[in-house]
Amino acid sequence: MKINPSQLGQLLSAYIPKGLPVLITGSPGIGKSDIVAQAAHDAGHELLISHPVVEDPTDSKGLPFPSPDGSAAKFLPFGDLERAINAQSPTVWFLDDLGQASPAVQAAKMQLLLARRIGEHDLPPHVTFVAATNRRNDNAGVTGILDPVISRFATVVELQPTIDDWTAWAVRNNVSPELIAFLRFRPDLLSVQKKSRDIENAPSPRSWGFVARTMGVVPAELELISYAGSVGEAAASELISFLGIYRQLPSPDAILLSPDSAPIPETPAALYAISTALAAHSTEGNFDRVLTYNDRLIDAGYREFAALLARDAVRRTPELQNTHAFIRAQGGPLGQIIRGQ
Incomplete structure (x- = not known):
């Protein structure tokens, strides 16, 4: 189900207090992580961010540690798992870039997501899971998510950026008027799926954010170079042409x-x-x-x-x-x- 940023914020505000897990898909750089962080803040929850792509299955199970007499062993939680188990206040456990994780790491999350326990360790009821991933066609190293993992989320939504939501964010954050005006004029350039494997950026809400931060930092003769490095040469050239109109x-x-x-x-x-x-x-x-x-x-x-x-x-x-x-x-x-x- 496709959803815009405003709708995603509303959905998370309803699901998080009820402890319902959400999986968010979408292209890179469209604000998935920022929206989750804002929703956690609005709900009064702590935010615990994990990156399964750099984890080992033991991160979700704990390390075996023998008993004093050596007759048995228990798995001792560490890292993010230990923090989640011992969370004293409402917490959103955000699994970022879940689709880039190996199948073994994804499988290790299944018991946590559904049974809310791992071995003898239970998760507190006030810990809520939210996960995000790019799609397989985004050239982001995503091979997929195991079906049993997907089925453990209460809902799966695909985030799509909109110019209205981006504009509302830009106005609140004092983004330069000329950049807001340009993207209103060319809303199709807000987010463009990258089709090549070349080492270059493509337009996205995140990369336009970098343009906003560099506006006024570089001299006029370096604007095209700077902006092209953020959003690609084609989009940057259009922006430069628009700025020529704006400044006259x-x-x-x-x-x-x-x-x-x-x-x-x-x-x-x-x-x-x-x-x-x-x-x-x-x-x-x-x-x-x-x-x-x-x-x-x-x-x-x-x-x-x-x-x-x-x-x-x-x-x-x-x-x-x-x-x-x-x-x-x-x-x-x-x-x-x-x-x-």
């Missing part, structure tokens, strides 16, 4: 000086750039002027961009919802657009 547009400050007469661009790329930039510059002091320009976008027939501008501005600065300008706008065309009327 009037600055948000210039628009806000005369919102009644500032020019309104006509091309989609420029409209994405202007609306995203104005949202990033919105404050309680200038939001009335932002909304004046936004009304002109609506009058010009660019309702979608007006909605993007208003939503982004409020996401970045929730206090804008309480301004008189925004309250008034709710009773007009902007309010109808936001409500989907």
